[in-house]
Amino acid sequence: MSKGVILCVDDDSTVLNALRVLLSKIFGSDNVIEIAECGEEALEIVEEYAAEGTTVSVIVSDYIMPNMRGDALLVALHERSPNTIKIMLTGQSDLEGVKKAINFANLYRFLEKPFNNADLVLTLRSALHAFHQEYQLRDEIRALQQQLADNAAALQAKEAELAELRTRCA
Amino acid sequence: MSDTAIKRVQRQSFQREAELAIINDVQTALVARLQLHDICDIVGEKIKLIFDAQVVMIAVLDEKGEQLYMPYAVERDERLPPTSIGVFGFRKHVIETKQALLFNENIAQASIDYGNPVAIRGDMARSAAFIPMIIGDRVTGVVTLQHLDLEFAFSNADVTLLKTVTNTLAVALENARLFDETQRLLKLSQDRTNNLLMLNQMQTALANRQREQNIYDIVGEQIHATFDAQSVDIALYDRARDCFDFTFSIERNVRYPHISIANVGFRKHVVETGRPLLINENVEELGQHYGNPLVIYGEISQAVLFVPLMVREQAVGVISLQNLDRENVFTTSDVTLLSTLANSLTGALDNARLFDETQSLLKLTQDRANDLEMIGSIGRQLTAHLEQGALISALSQHVHTLLDVQSFRLYRLAENQQTLDLALGWEDGKPLPPMHHQIEPGDPFERCLNEQAEVIIQTGPERSSMYTPLMTGSRALGILHISCPSGAAYGERDAAILRSLCAYGAIALANSDALAALKQAQATIIQQEKMATLGQLVANVAHEVNTPIGAIKSSGQSIVGALEHTMVSLPRLFQLLDQSQQSLFMTLVQHARSAVCLLSTREERSVTRTLTQTLEQHGVRNAREKSAVLVQLYAHEHVQDYMPLLCHPASDFIISTAAAMSAIIRSADNINTAVERVAKIIFALKSYSRVDTSGTFCPIDLAESIETVLTIYHNQIKHGVDVVRRYQAQDELLGLPDELNQVWTNLIHNALQAMQGSGTLTIQIGRRGQHAVVAVSDTGCGIPPELRERIFEAFFITKPPGEGSGLGLDIVKKIIAKHNGEISVSSEVGVGTTFTVALPLAASPETIC
Secondary structure: OEEEEEEOOOHHHHHHHHHHHHHHHOOOOEEEEEEOOOHHHHHHHHHHHOOOOOOOOEEEEOOOOOOOOOHHHHHHHHHHHHEEEEEEEOOOOHHHHHHHHHHHHHOEEEEEEOOHHHHHHHHHHHHHHHHHHHHHHHHHHHHHHHHHHHHHHHHHHHHHHHHHHHHHEE | EEEEHHHHHHHHHHHHHHHHHHHHHHHHHHHOOOOHHHHHHHHHHHHHHHHOOEEEEEEEEEOOEEEEEEEEEEEOOEEEEOOOEEEOOOOOOHHHOOOOEEEEEOHHHHHHHOOOOOOOOOOOOOOEEEEEEEEOEEEEEEEEEOOOOOOOOOOOOHHHHHHHHHHHHHHHHHHHHHHHHHHHHHHHHHHHHHHHHHHHHHHHHHHHHHHHHHHHHHHHHHHHHHHHOEEEEEEEEOOOEEEEEEEEEEOOOOOOOOEEEHHHHHHHHHHHHHEEEEEOOOOOHHHHHOOOOOOOOOOOOOEEEEEEEEEEEEEEEEEEEOOOOOOOOOOOOHHHHHHHHHHHHHHHHHHHHHHHHHHHHHHHHHHHEEEEEEHHHHHHHHHHHHOOHHHHHHHHHHHHHHHHOOOOEEEEEEHHHEEEEEEEEEEOEEEOOOOEEEEEOOOOHHHHHHHHHOOOEEOOOOOOEEEEEEEEEOOOEEEEEEEEEOOOOOHHHHHHHHHHHHHHHHHHHHHHHHHHHHHHHHHHHHHHHHHHHHHHHHHHHHHHHHHHHHHHHHHHHHHHHHHHHHHHHHHHHHHHHOHHHHHHHHHHHHHHOOOOOOOHHHHHHHHHHHHHHHHHOOOOHHHHHHHHHHHOOOOOOHHHHHHHHHHOOOOHHHHHHHHHHHHHHHHHHHHHHHHHHHHHHHHHHHHHOOOOOOOOOEEOOHHHHHHHHHOOOOOHHHEEEEEEEEEEEOOOOEEHHHHHHHHHHHHHHOOOOOOOEEEEEEEEEEEEOOOEEEEEEEOOOOOOOOHHHHOOOOOOOOOOOOOOOHHHHHHHHHHHHHOOOOOEEEEEEEOEEEEEEEEEEOHHHHHHO
């Protein structure tokens, strides 16, 4: 199984550096840690991975950023990659933006700067878990649906067989 | 009844009435101060009317008794011009005998007898009467009546009446003569006095004594020349010393020096009674009676006349005439004349005194006017000072110039009204240290404040002090205390001067206080507005600070974690690696520390991708992870060098250890970067929020000042605003850094709001003439022309409620005015707005108030 992708978006390079160091250490063995300095770059990365068939597992986005604010990015990302778990990490936000992110981007968590490494790691761990659970769930559903379809086909075959037998018997 | 008879009856019946009428007319004439001719005309016409005579003549004997002057002569209704004739004939007889002559017949014979010409002119008289004018025992003239047609034209009654009329005429003429003489003397003395006054105006130094003495001399000489007296003196009575000071003494044409004698004898009598004293005989004997010293100097007098010099019914001196040769020389008219002269002398002296007084009053008035003018001008100077220190120092200068001051102390009254704080003090030209004075009941300060008036006291045997309150209305602002080392040094004039100075000083102080309060209020408003703006910015700033702090915290924790990792793994790693591999590992880690090329995240990603492929080609496991670590260590360009490590069997362990090392290094760098960021923000905040009300102008770096504001607004700007900086190097500019920050804050804040988060903010710093020019332009909504005029008004607001105080641009304008600068705005709706601020270069604080 290929590695997951954790994407961090912040216009502040020190935050990005800190996040990368932290997340690489904790989640680096199973995940690629990508960083982006703005919303547009983040969307590029998401699309690149999508092209490779990979869904970004978790995105951690700042709220106040040039050009595209965090809420707008998450809403845009939600349209492209609804399954990615969205976390907002910010020192300042307004209620409107958070509401928008919750309602239109299915925001998973809202974290405040300055962040605590342990909190962030826990949050990300649960986010990754959620992503994987959902992924698994989707797989299971798909398997069950397949099985159901298979079973239905088998049942149909059996019923056809039974009908032929009844005709013969009749 | 004949005409003549009727006239006679009429004459007799109206004799008394006519007499009275004449006397009345004469008196009226006198009252009207008519001259000799007028009197003679009036009397002559009256005589002509009353008496039946074709000829009426009035002849006046001259002083020497040699000529008869005829001011009035009528013959057969013809008025003859005034002429002079010799003393002869009938008139000579009349003058000599002092008796009237009446001829009612044989005038021709009588003319021969008396040596009179038959007719002086015209017809010869048939009847004639010659009546002498007598004053005392002296004949002063002759009145003549002649009838040219009739003998026995004049009765004895006519003569009697004519005598009465003539007497009255004589008295009137004598009075007139005396009056004339007096007038002449008065005029003479007046002229001299006037001349002297003029002279004195030019020579005020010689002033009083000189002029008075001149008057005594003039009058004395005049008296000496007028009267039959060899000795004349004028003595002034000194009431305080009870003695006489002689101001003029002459005897037989010799002037004697001024002396003083005791108040005795004749003069004592005259001074006490206030009446003239005339002694024509037995002077020596009477002198003993009056206790008079026989002779002051020179000869014994035969006849003496003393008249008092009266001023307001009080004798102030005595004029005396003495005839050394003869007795009985002084007449009652001499008494009258001398009295008149005495009056004119006192008048002249009074005039001189009045003149002196007027002069000194004028001088005083002039002094006062000068004082007032000077104080007025000082007042204007004082009230022109609006800065307390300067104005008090100016006040001190003026007090020092105008008054005798050794010690100067100006106290301000404290709020509690109990303490006086020395605002400025000096003694002997040396400044005094700051001091306080607690007001005690009964001390001069308390009196001064209670009475609201100056207090002048002797603070020692040889020390004078004056305390003057500085009042505006009924409010005391302070007290000025001056002193000098001499007793009773300060008088009314000093008090008046200081009072005026202090009045102006108080006004100026009150103005200065008011200005200080106004400045304080303005400063407070500016400060409050600044804080309000800052309040709005706090959320931004919190984010600006929280972001790097979050990074620091995270990086710090990462370092701890990575250290734990490397502490354990490094010894193990070094056991695994040979010598060359160990040094290669150290070199790899070193890369991170010597990092020079910083990659953007995009570049980093692309480099990582390429490197991953390279490593995969070399069969390196976990190529992606390893690539990321190498890129983070900035070792991607030298990846071939590290192949021994990458291809090592324990390559995962080696690279993860390197990653931990890299984490430590990068985290430490990250912390440094973040700390710098925080420091920058803190600095901006500090320089922005500094409370500086000292108003001290200091050099301003406009670019730095504007960058501070941009740092604070960084968070809002980075949303979508491009900042274009066009900064030119700038010459020395002095200003209030704090307040200028506020100007840029307001202008940048407005610009960002106008652009609603996206657009281009252009900031230009340049120069125009002697001004530094800062232009802040936005690409926002613009200001409609109808509002452009009003945006600088206080409380004019275009923003929604809760945003902005409406004071921003008003304060901006005030701050710029404080710098003697100008602000202008140009705007186009939908295009943008530019605010341009021009500040004078090298503006010194002195030119700014």
